[in-house]
Amino acid sequence: DIQMTQSPSSLSASVGDRVTITCRASHNIGTSLNWYRQKPGKAPDLLIHDTSSLQGGAASRFSGSGSGTNFTLTISNLQSEDFATYYCQQSYTTLPWTFGQGTTVEIK
């Protein structure tokens, strides 16, 4: 299985801050990397697919980059609704689909 490792596990930030979350894959996954945001008690929402493509309806303050084994999610101008948990997930051809352990963004 392809292992996905996120860092940090949690971070504290303020509204208006720029936040970066990293995700590392145990094998080369090209650009088959997705990012989800999960608000408490809710289902996840797809934010970014294929490393850097913004999902329809997602805010433009979300951006993604990377390739191979190293990826980042950047949130510019953090908003109140962004205090949530973020997951990376590999969608490479090899099953099973696997997620990172999550990064919780908390209010400073």
Place this chain on the structure above:
Amino acid sequence: QVQLMQSGAEVKKPGSSVKVSCKSSGGDFRFYAFNWVRQAPGQGLEWVAGIIPRFGTTNYAAKFRDRLTMTADESTNSVYMDLNSLKSEDTAVYFCAKADIATPGTFDYWGQGTVVTVSS
């Protein structure tokens, strides 16, 4: 706009079975893949199984392969997860997640989640 509506919460005894349903509306069911993703209390997301109804293909995470069956009913645009020999560790929220056939590992719509509690 696709909507996924899941069945209600379940409380089960260890060793019993549970069947969770997910009904899709909007869009064209024939071009979709569906997955189950679970989340234990306070934990992260874990892919459980997936199905492409149009091709009749199913895939399971190795740890569930011997006790989970995922099916689809194209006449009702619904998918089902049948998990047997339940253990306390199966207590979780089970999410139905849709993908397009061309990108089966990208989950663009999610159901609201079904809480399954396994307790004696």
